[in-house]
Amino acid sequence: xxxxxxxxxxxxxxxxxxxxxxxxxxxxxxxxxxxxxxxxxxxxxxxxxxxxxxxxxxxxxxxxxxxxxxxxxxxxxxxxxxxxxxxxxxxxxxxxxxxxxxxxxxxxxxxxxxxxxxxxxxxxxxxxxxxxxxxxxxxxxxxxxxxxxxxxxxxxxxxxxxxxxxxxxxxxxxx
Amino acid sequence: xxxxxxxxxxxxxxxxxxxxxxxxxxxxxxxxxxxxxxxxxxxxxxxxxxxxxxxxxxxxxxxxxxxxxxxxxxxxxxxxxxxxxxxxxxxxxxxxxxxxxxxxxxxxxxxxxxxxxxxxxxxxxxxxxxxxxxxxxxxxxxxxxxxxxxxxxxxxxxxxxxxxxxxxxxxxxxx
DNA sequence: AATATTGCTATGGAATTCATAGGGACAAGG
DNA sequence: CCTTGTCCCTATGAATTCCATAGCAATATT
Numbered sequence: 001x002x003x004x005x006x007x008x009x010x011x012x013x014x015x016x017x018x019x020x021x022x023x024x025x026x027x028x029x030x031x032x033x034x035x036x037x038x039x040x041x042x043x044x045x046x047x048x049x050x051x052x053x054x055x056x057x058x059x060x061x062x063x064x065x066x067x068x069x070x071x072x073x074x075x076x077x078x079x080x081x082x083x084x085x086x087x088x089x090x091x092x093x094x095x096x097x098x099x100x101x102x103x104x105x106x107x108x109x110x111x112x113x114x115x116x117x118x119x120x121x122x123x124x125x126x127x128x129x130x131x132x133x134x135x136x137x138x139x140x141x142x143x144x145x146x147x148x149x150x151x152x153x154x155x156x157x158x159x160x161x162x163x164x165x166x167x168x169x170x171x172x173x174x175x
Numbered sequence: 176x177x178x179x180x181x182x183x184x185x186x187x188x189x190x191x192x193x194x195x196x197x198x199x200x201x202x203x204x205x206x207x208x209x210x211x212x213x214x215x216x217x218x219x220x221x222x223x224x225x226x227x228x229x230x231x232x233x234x235x236x237x238x239x240x241x242x243x244x245x246x247x248x249x250x251x252x253x254x255x256x257x258x259x260x261x262x263x264x265x266x267x268x269x270x271x272x273x274x275x276x277x278x279x280x281x282x283x284x285x286x287x288x289x290x291x292x293x294x295x296x297x298x299x300x301x302x303x304x305x306x307x308x309x310x311x312x313x314x315x316x317x318x319x320x321x322x323x324x325x326x327x328x329x330x331x332x333x334x335x336x337x338x339x340x341x342x343x344x345x346x347x348x349x350x
Numbered sequence: 351a352a353t354a355t356t357g358c359t360a361t362g363g364a365a366t367t368c369a370t371a372g373g374g375a376c377a378a379g380g
Numbered sequence: 381c382c383t384t385g386t387c388c389c390t391a392t393g394a395a396t397t398c399c400a401t402a403g404c405a406a407t408a409t410t
Contacts, residue, residue: 014232020335022285033206057189105277110197160195
């Protein structure tokens with residue numbers, strides 16, 4: 001006979017919200033494609049709703065829901081950037097900023113194993129601290145120090161830059 | 176007037192499958208909670224369907240679908256571990272193995288920002304190459320070398336070990 | 351007064367997920 | 381050979397989430 005009561009409860013070992021596994025716990029917060037893309041935009045300096053929507057290509061509900069959840073989870077803080085009309089920008093908290101190594105690791109894997117080599121690197125980082133190219137890892141290729149976002153000088157591949165500009169145009173075009 | 180034709184096509188800048196952004200491209204493959212948990216299990220040495228199902232707590236369809244997709248995406252290879260009856264185990268390819276830094280980064284962020292300190296670290300790694308504790312980063316705290324999965328000696332926190340054993344029991348209990 | 355800008359919310363249908371149940375292929379024990 | 385057990389999935393239907401499209405509110409601009 002099959003089990004009759006299998007609903008998940010708080011004490012259920014199948015409930016991952018209290019799992020001791022740090023990966024499972026992290027995934028409960030960021031285990032979603034749009035969430036990661038929203039964070040990517042915040043790391044790349046886009047703080048406004050419309051920009052995030054345009055670059056992630058998500059629907060406005062998806063963006064609104066993710067930003068709301070990220071705020072509830074403490075990764076994002078909303079700050080007004082205009083009083084009249086009242087407009088909010090979205091900014092990373094310390095907890096959100098600490099997510100950067102995950103983005104870097106995803107970037108490295110994506111560049112190496114998902115993109116084709118002929119597409120070239122999309123982003124080149126220079127490590128402001130030591131002045132050398134930072135490479136693809138999570139620590140600087142030149143000096144060995146862990147890479148923090150604010151120490152990086154970003155240079156976009158021209159094709160990738162065009163792609164991002166094209167999304168802004170496409171977004172404006174059907175507003 | 177609103178735009179009339181907004182379906183996404185191959186040339187649409189909103190189609191991320193050909194985006195030059197490595198993060199977006201990576202997320203198309205691994206931007207899913209169950210997928211990441213399946214990979215975690217493969218990294219932790221569980222290669223059989225039932226084990227993966229028990230530890231991820233996903234439904235069998237979810238596990239089957241994710242494994243199938245991971246195989247199609249080249250991260251996982253299926254190998255028979257028994258001829259009669261014919262049974263397959265799931266193993267990481269080079270591409271799948273290269274995903275380890277992302278798992279490490281998620282682990283670091285999860286341990287530091289999602290779990291409460293009193294829960295303690297769930298996993299402690301010793302770097303076999305240098306013999307020292309590897310720490311929480313993606314490079315060894317002791318020797319500075321990037322951490323590869325096969326160079327790590329794993330020590331599970333007793334409470335975390337019990338949690339994993341409890342999931343095996345719970346799984347058997349309602350089979 | 352008319353139009354544009356920005357940041358969302360509303361709606362309905364399509365797709366996905368989940369809990370639960372079951373099935374096929376074999377092995378082992380009686 | 382007949383039942384019971386193991387392992388690896390597949391089937392089903394209900395609940396949930398997602399997406400495309402449309403629209404609204406509060407201003408600023410002309």
